[in-house]
Amino acid sequence: MKNENCDKVRANRVKGKKQEVVNGYTIKYHANGKAIWSKGKIVDGKADGYWEWYRMDGTVKRSGHFDMDQPVGEWITYDREGKKYKVTNRGKNK
Secondary structure, eight states: OTTGGGTOOOTTOSTTOOEEEETTEEEEEOTTSSSEEEEEEEETTEEEEEEEEEOTTSOEEEEEEEETTEEEEEEEEEOTTSOEEEEEEOSSOO
16 A cells, blocks of 8 residues: 555545535545545544545445544555455554
8 A cells, every 4th residue: 555645535636526524524426426435534624533445336445544644553455355455554553
């Protein structure tokens, strides 16, 4: 997971993606506007806390924690069956 920043959600910076805030969680959708692309909290315009990213079919693709826009702790990439495929430690634990 050398380049997670390409998947990192930043408030109002991802073109073409519908987004909404539900119970404090920012939810962004794939280009089709229906399938969830990612969800997590944004604090002061920065990703913070636990985040998940999803494939078009709804399966979890990746999960991890941010500390004010910085990836921290254990990041997990999942295969299409939902099993851990790769675990990366991003340093400082959350």
